[in-house]
Amino acid sequence: MASHPLPEARDIRARRPVELKRTEQLRAQETRSAILNAALTEFSSKGFEAASIRSIADRIGMQHPLVTYHFRSKETLWQAVAEYVFERVRQERDASLSGFGPASAVDRLKLAYRALFRFTVAFPEFHRFILQESLGSSSRLQWLADAFLKPLIGWLLPQIRAAQEEHALPNVEPIVFHYMLISLTSTLSGFGPEFSATSNLSPSDPALVEEYWRTVEQLVFGAFASR
Template sequence: MAKKTVRRERPRKRAEQQRALETRASILDAAIAEFAERGFEGASIRAIADRLGLQHPLITYHYRSKDILWRAAAEHAFEQIRAGWDSSAPENSELSPLARLREEYATLFRYTVAFPEFHRFMRQESLLNNPRLKWVAETVVAPLLERLIPQIVAAQKQGLLAAADPILFHYMMVSLTATLSGFGPEMQVTSGLSGKDTKVVEAYWRLVDETVFGTHAGGKSARKRTD
């Protein structure tokens, strides 16, 4: 009888663990949206709970303070980006450095299109000497740069990317991937083009792809279009 009880309890425990993971993911997504809209100082845990229709104590049960919640939200966002990279351009893949970069920046672009709040979330922390910016740069962004920079340098040595400081190239690409999430509303007012329209999204990334990674000596594309 004891064995049967264990068998019944394990699926129940796994289901509870899965629900807890889904609850935390929902909280973190809502936190990113709240921090993006109101900034750290203006955001509140209660408002985040209201976005989800949850009781305030449920959030503080998982995240004891607003600062802990902000850091968890930042880690959550970048973990999703890294997971996308590991899927489309794993570090042990046979892709060339240039092809990996194209996949990685395309993944970042798709994430910012799906979750435009992410770009605004990061922009809210752009003030100098902001302790949260320093923390996220050192804890979350630095490991990602350790992955990207060698690929940029390798592609530059092959003559496939412009010779520039790799950090400048990276932040140029970050700006390009965030264009629709940052300027989508303005673009719609000035031109009628919607940054949420699939055709506009594909056309924009095709433009970035061809402009930055495009064709090289010999007229051959480095890789098939990422769209």
């Protein structure tokens, strides 16, 4: 007589394919994240043209065909890196603003630019990744502008105009004000190595980071607030 498995055994066997699929999905996600982080470092330090799939794979001890399995070309990988980092920037901004409640336009701006500042300090490769494309005119720079920079700026400019109407900011062209803030928020990440070489200080030191942002708030936002 054929034996029949117990209900518990059938349940375990039924769960195994699901658990195996979840494990494989998790492993694939971890592999993709490792590739994206290695690619961000590669592109930010070398630029698109000098970067290579093989060097990206070497950074994480991976065979380069596995990289092309997940990202079929260097161009595809570069675009995936851009999507990856800008999504993280958006999440940082939204997390900073969530739960804050009703606020003035200038308060929203301070939160948004502070979130960007903290992100660039934690991930200086982000600023350098964009800077590599800004060193020359390329189709990639225009793609970045259309896909990510313009939508981000499109949210910020109305906030800047509203703050100007509240007499909380100088009456300068909003896009000029934005790039002034971008310069200030990227100082520690952009000049990090030079900063360390000339001062023996770490641009990622939490106390220094807090002091730097307090100074930005006082210089940019505080002058008009005190009037």
